[in-house]
Amino acid sequence: MVSAKRNQSATVMFILLGFSEYPDLQVPLFLVFLAIYVVTVVGNLGMIVIIRCNPKLHTPMYFFLSHLSFVDFCYSTIITPKLLEILVVEDRTISFMGCIMQFSFAVTCVVTEMFMLAVMAYDRFVAICNPLLYTVVMSQKLCTLLVTISYSWGLFSCVVFTYSLLILSFCEINIINNILCEYSAILSASFSDKHLTEVILFSLSNFNTFCTLIIILTSYLFICITVTKMPSTSGRCKAFSTCASHLTAVTVFFGTILCLYCVPSSKSSWLMIRVSTVFCTVVIPMLNPLIYSLRNKDVKETFRKLMVIKIFSC
Template sequence: MIIIIKVNSKLHTIMYVFLSHLSFVDFCYSTVVTPKLLENLVVEDRTISFSGCITQFCFTCSFAVTETFMLAAMAYDSFVAVCNPLLYTTTMSQKLSALLVGGSYTWGIVCSLTLTYFLLTLSYCKSSIINNFICDHSVIISVSCSDPYITQMLCFIIAVFSEVSSLMIILMSYILIFITVLKIPSASGRRKTFSTCASHLTAITIFHGTILFLYSVPNPKTSSLAVKVSSVFYFL
């Protein structure tokens, strides 16, 4: 998708710029997790070094947070395109889109480095078994020999802030889009607009639903199987 958008001059629009970055982020954090997962399926030695585990978490956290705000930026772009089509080219300028994309990446990196630093301040047992196929935050602190309260609460605060702020943007954007679409006199016009937003809404539902389940509840009393199943939707 990234290559198609790059080589096709007709797709050099703001919407496809966001889509190409979203595809890049999806590709990156799936690539961070999938190779080790596939290796574990075919070899008996399913170990991972501590540095490898921390590195995996650092990258996945960065890309996941980035995608959270990338989806919000795309929702805002859809709002402007549907509700203010005549002002779209001036409102969604190249500068604004670059700021939205750059801000998403920057916040993702800041959150990732912050959580990684606090994980590194903990002490860990020499030999530990993690009950998951990824080095997630909750998985890493579960094998810690010291009190993880600070890093747990920090992860909770970052998750809640990121979720609330991005979901507010998405919710307000789609409420206004829905109101605008209802005013379209043509039924075919309404269907066309709704179908355009359907794929984005599906991605938002799966992505944010999983994040809320995994991260936005401190010390969730959920089974390891439920966490693993949710992680499949989230990372793969």
């Protein structure tokens, strides 16, 4: 059995079609995605540097944000370079192990980001609903524990999903009508009995999605109740403004996920699936640092100071 799996990993190949049916758009798409990737790398790594450099940003909220930026950077780096490659070369193949590894790293990042967003919602709940106990409740030990759990559950989900694919058998050449090695596309290429794998996919993916959504929605339900009871209008505005960036990031991320995987009508168009996949894997990692930086005075002020120091040092 082990020998058969080793032989499969050596002979099985996948072909990523990407946007191959639009040959005139290959170069423009390459330039667009390259620009997005550069902005993503600079934005997310810059966010991490800014948070580390400014002592005022050494708070739980920015601690979680720095890890969110790290996850977005990793997620984009896993997907975008291969996407850029298949846009400019005729050989669109990827090995079995290469495909499985891309999927494994990607699912780790997606699940980790889900739970990181849920953790950030809980952080906002404590900050607004229990401001006097915030520093006590959101201790460094708890923050580290919550981040560790997010990464650990991402790795656990990766192991489960990856194992459910490794037990399947594939033809030597398999076509994936997408830009990356996505779970359902790999699954559909297999000729094995897929019942167990489909049960695992349905159970774990729905658990991850709805568990994190319940945490987020519950947190914001209590936040709304607390804010509506505030006597001053300025206090309510300030409370909502601290949640605006996170709410925007959550809406964009989960809106795309639900549209891509939970709406049956979206499966009727392969082009729509690929566009949604691009938005989820390439665009969202770029948007998150922009969302948080554009609405945050401390981040913008630190960025300006770093730029001034850089200019004078040159």
